[in-house]
Amino acid sequence: MIKGTINGILAGILIAIGGSVFLACENRYVGAVLFSVALLCICYKGYGLFTGKVGFLPEQHDKAAWTVVLTALLGNAIATVLCGYAIRYALPQLGDVAQTICEAKLTQEWPQTAIRGVFCGILMYLAVSIFRDHKTTAAIFFCVPVFILSGFEHSIADLFYFATSGIVSWEAFGFLWCVILSNAVGGVLLPLLTRLTKEEKQHGN
DSSP: OHHHHHHEEEEEEEEHHHHHHHHOOSHHHHHHOOOHHHHHHHHHHHHOOOOHHHGGGGOOOOOHHHHHHHHHHHHHHHHHHHHHHHHHHHHHHHHHHHHHHHHTTTTHHHHHHHHHHHHHHHHHHHHHHHHHHHHHSHHHHHHHHHHHHHTTEEEEEEEEHHHTTTOOOOHHHHHHHHHHHHHHHHHHHHHHHHHHHHHHHHHHH
Protein backbone atom coordinates (compact mmCIF):
# COMPACT_ATOMS: atom_id res chain seq x y z
CA MET A 1 0.00 0.00 0.00
CA ILE A 2 2.83 2.40 0.81
CA LYS A 3 4.54 1.73 -2.53
CA GLY A 4 1.25 2.19 -4.40
CA THR A 5 0.54 5.48 -2.63
CA ILE A 6 4.04 6.79 -3.33
CA ASN A 7 3.72 5.84 -7.00
CA GLY A 8 0.39 7.67 -6.99
CA ILE A 9 2.01 10.74 -5.46
CA LEU A 10 4.71 10.71 -8.14
CA ALA A 11 2.08 10.48 -10.88
CA GLY A 12 0.09 13.27 -9.25
CA ILE A 13 3.13 15.56 -9.26
CA LEU A 14 3.52 15.00 -13.00
CA ILE A 15 -0.17 15.70 -13.62
CA ALA A 16 0.25 18.94 -11.66
CA ILE A 17 3.16 19.90 -13.91
CA GLY A 18 1.10 19.10 -17.00
CA GLY A 19 -1.83 21.07 -15.59
CA SER A 20 0.44 24.02 -14.82
CA VAL A 21 1.75 24.29 -18.36
CA PHE A 22 -1.81 24.06 -19.69
CA LEU A 23 -2.89 26.92 -17.42
CA ALA A 24 0.17 28.96 -18.43
CA CYS A 25 -0.40 28.62 -22.20
CA GLU A 26 -2.50 31.30 -23.84
CA ASN A 27 -2.96 28.98 -26.81
CA ARG A 28 -5.08 26.06 -25.58
CA TYR A 29 -3.97 23.86 -28.47
CA VAL A 30 -0.33 24.22 -27.47
CA GLY A 31 -1.25 23.68 -23.83
CA ALA A 32 -3.19 20.53 -24.65
CA VAL A 33 -0.21 19.02 -26.49
CA LEU A 34 2.28 20.00 -23.77
CA PHE A 35 0.04 18.44 -21.10
CA SER A 36 0.91 15.11 -22.76
CA VAL A 37 4.35 15.23 -21.12
CA ALA A 38 2.68 14.22 -17.86
CA LEU A 39 1.20 10.94 -19.11
CA LEU A 40 4.27 10.25 -21.25
CA CYS A 41 6.58 10.40 -18.22
CA ILE A 42 4.10 8.47 -16.04
CA CYS A 43 3.99 5.61 -18.54
CA TYR A 44 7.75 5.45 -19.01
CA LYS A 45 8.44 5.58 -15.26
CA GLY A 46 5.63 3.19 -14.34
CA TYR A 47 4.01 5.56 -11.82
CA GLY A 48 0.48 5.00 -10.56
CA LEU A 49 -2.18 7.14 -12.25
CA PHE A 50 -5.75 6.27 -11.29
CA THR A 51 -7.17 6.85 -14.77
CA GLY A 52 -4.38 4.77 -16.26
CA LYS A 53 -4.83 1.84 -13.84
CA VAL A 54 -8.60 1.49 -13.45
CA GLY A 55 -9.16 0.32 -17.02
CA PHE A 56 -7.23 -2.89 -16.37
CA LEU A 57 -9.54 -4.10 -13.58
CA PRO A 58 -11.57 -6.26 -16.00
CA GLU A 59 -8.35 -8.18 -16.75
CA GLN A 60 -7.33 -8.57 -13.13
CA HIS A 61 -9.78 -7.64 -10.38
CA ASP A 62 -8.43 -9.38 -7.28
CA LYS A 63 -7.62 -7.64 -4.02
CA ALA A 64 -4.12 -6.70 -5.18
CA ALA A 65 -5.44 -5.04 -8.35
CA TRP A 66 -8.02 -3.04 -6.41
CA THR A 67 -5.31 -1.98 -3.95
CA VAL A 68 -3.18 -0.67 -6.82
CA VAL A 69 -6.09 1.38 -8.19
CA LEU A 70 -7.23 2.81 -4.85
CA THR A 71 -3.73 3.65 -3.58
CA ALA A 72 -3.02 5.33 -6.91
CA LEU A 73 -6.13 7.47 -6.45
CA LEU A 74 -5.11 8.34 -2.89
CA GLY A 75 -1.58 9.29 -3.92
CA ASN A 76 -2.84 11.26 -6.93
CA ALA A 77 -5.22 13.23 -4.71
CA ILE A 78 -2.55 14.03 -2.11
CA ALA A 79 -0.05 15.23 -4.70
CA THR A 80 -2.39 17.23 -6.92
CA VAL A 81 -4.01 19.05 -4.02
CA LEU A 82 -0.68 19.94 -2.37
CA CYS A 83 0.85 20.94 -5.71
CA GLY A 84 -2.25 22.95 -6.55
CA TYR A 85 -1.97 25.05 -3.43
CA ALA A 86 1.79 25.45 -3.99
CA ILE A 87 1.26 26.64 -7.58
CA ARG A 88 -1.49 29.02 -6.45
CA TYR A 89 0.97 30.57 -3.98
CA ALA A 90 4.00 30.64 -6.30
CA LEU A 91 2.14 31.62 -9.50
CA PRO A 92 -1.03 33.53 -8.51
CA GLN A 93 -1.86 34.24 -12.15
CA LEU A 94 -2.33 30.52 -12.74
CA GLY A 95 -4.67 30.42 -9.77
CA ASP A 96 -6.82 33.07 -11.46
CA VAL A 97 -6.96 31.05 -14.69
CA ALA A 98 -7.83 27.89 -12.75
CA GLN A 99 -10.60 29.71 -10.90
CA THR A 100 -12.23 30.78 -14.16
CA ILE A 101 -12.01 27.22 -15.52
CA CYS A 102 -13.39 25.62 -12.35
CA GLU A 103 -16.26 28.08 -12.01
CA ALA A 104 -17.31 27.11 -15.54
CA LYS A 105 -17.08 23.41 -14.65
CA LEU A 106 -19.47 23.91 -11.73
CA THR A 107 -22.16 25.25 -14.07
CA GLN A 108 -22.44 21.82 -15.73
CA GLU A 109 -25.30 19.49 -14.92
CA TRP A 110 -24.17 16.24 -13.31
CA PRO A 111 -25.18 14.08 -16.32
CA GLN A 112 -23.10 16.37 -18.54
CA THR A 113 -20.12 15.97 -16.23
CA ALA A 114 -20.57 12.20 -16.09
CA ILE A 115 -20.66 11.87 -19.89
CA ARG A 116 -17.53 13.99 -20.21
CA GLY A 117 -15.84 11.84 -17.58
CA VAL A 118 -16.76 8.58 -19.33
CA PHE A 119 -15.29 9.72 -22.65
CA CYS A 120 -12.10 10.87 -20.94
CA GLY A 121 -11.84 7.48 -19.22
CA ILE A 122 -12.09 5.75 -22.60
CA LEU A 123 -9.30 7.87 -24.07
CA MET A 124 -7.04 7.37 -21.06
CA TYR A 125 -7.48 3.61 -21.22
CA LEU A 126 -6.63 3.64 -24.92
CA ALA A 127 -3.54 5.79 -24.43
CA VAL A 128 -2.11 3.63 -21.66
CA SER A 129 -3.09 0.25 -23.10
CA ILE A 130 -1.66 1.05 -26.55
CA PHE A 131 1.57 2.23 -24.91
CA ARG A 132 1.71 -0.97 -22.85
CA ASP A 133 0.88 -3.35 -25.68
CA HIS A 134 2.74 -1.73 -28.59
CA LYS A 135 5.44 0.36 -26.89
CA THR A 136 4.42 3.45 -28.85
CA THR A 137 3.74 6.96 -27.56
CA ALA A 138 1.54 7.94 -30.51
CA ALA A 139 -1.72 7.30 -28.64
CA ILE A 140 -0.57 9.45 -25.72
CA PHE A 141 0.15 12.43 -27.97
CA PHE A 142 -3.25 12.10 -29.63
CA CYS A 143 -5.55 10.96 -26.79
CA VAL A 144 -4.46 13.58 -24.25
CA PRO A 145 -4.98 16.64 -26.50
CA VAL A 146 -8.25 15.11 -27.75
CA PHE A 147 -9.75 14.80 -24.26
CA ILE A 148 -8.63 18.31 -23.32
CA LEU A 149 -9.79 20.04 -26.50
CA SER A 150 -13.07 18.11 -26.48
CA GLY A 151 -13.87 19.39 -23.00
CA PHE A 152 -13.87 15.93 -21.40
CA GLU A 153 -13.23 15.70 -17.64
CA HIS A 154 -10.11 14.10 -16.13
CA SER A 155 -10.52 13.58 -12.39
CA ILE A 156 -6.86 13.90 -11.38
CA ALA A 157 -6.29 17.01 -13.49
CA ASP A 158 -9.52 18.46 -12.06
CA LEU A 159 -8.26 17.83 -8.52
CA PHE A 160 -5.23 19.94 -9.39
CA TYR A 161 -7.28 22.68 -11.05
CA PHE A 162 -9.66 23.01 -8.12
CA ALA A 163 -6.84 23.13 -5.59
CA THR A 164 -5.09 25.78 -7.71
CA SER A 165 -8.33 27.74 -8.00
CA GLY A 166 -8.82 27.87 -4.24
CA ILE A 167 -12.46 26.81 -4.60
CA VAL A 168 -13.56 24.64 -1.68
CA SER A 169 -17.23 23.67 -1.51
CA TRP A 170 -19.57 20.70 -1.29
CA GLU A 171 -20.50 21.40 -4.90
CA ALA A 172 -16.86 21.05 -5.94
CA PHE A 173 -16.54 17.88 -3.83
CA GLY A 174 -19.55 16.34 -5.55
CA PHE A 175 -18.28 17.38 -8.97
CA LEU A 176 -14.91 15.70 -8.38
CA TRP A 177 -16.47 12.43 -7.20
CA CYS A 178 -18.74 12.45 -10.23
CA VAL A 179 -15.69 12.72 -12.48
CA ILE A 180 -13.75 10.06 -10.56
CA LEU A 181 -16.58 7.54 -10.87
CA SER A 182 -17.34 8.35 -14.51
CA ASN A 183 -13.64 8.09 -15.42
CA ALA A 184 -13.70 4.62 -13.88
CA VAL A 185 -16.77 3.67 -15.91
CA GLY A 186 -15.16 4.94 -19.11
CA GLY A 187 -11.90 3.20 -18.29
CA VAL A 188 -13.46 -0.25 -17.95
CA LEU A 189 -16.03 0.15 -20.75
CA LEU A 190 -13.95 -0.96 -23.74
CA PRO A 191 -12.16 -3.85 -22.01
CA LEU A 192 -15.47 -5.15 -20.62
CA LEU A 193 -17.15 -5.03 -24.03
CA THR A 194 -14.09 -6.66 -25.61
CA ARG A 195 -14.20 -9.41 -23.01
CA LEU A 196 -17.89 -10.04 -23.67
CA THR A 197 -17.19 -10.27 -27.40
CA LYS A 198 -14.45 -12.85 -26.82
CA GLU A 199 -16.70 -14.90 -24.53
CA GLU A 200 -19.51 -14.89 -27.13
CA LYS A 201 -17.08 -16.10 -29.80
CA GLN A 202 -15.91 -18.91 -27.52
CA HIS A 203 -19.51 -19.97 -26.83
CA GLY A 204 -20.27 -19.76 -30.55
CA ASN A 205 -17.37 -22.08 -31.32
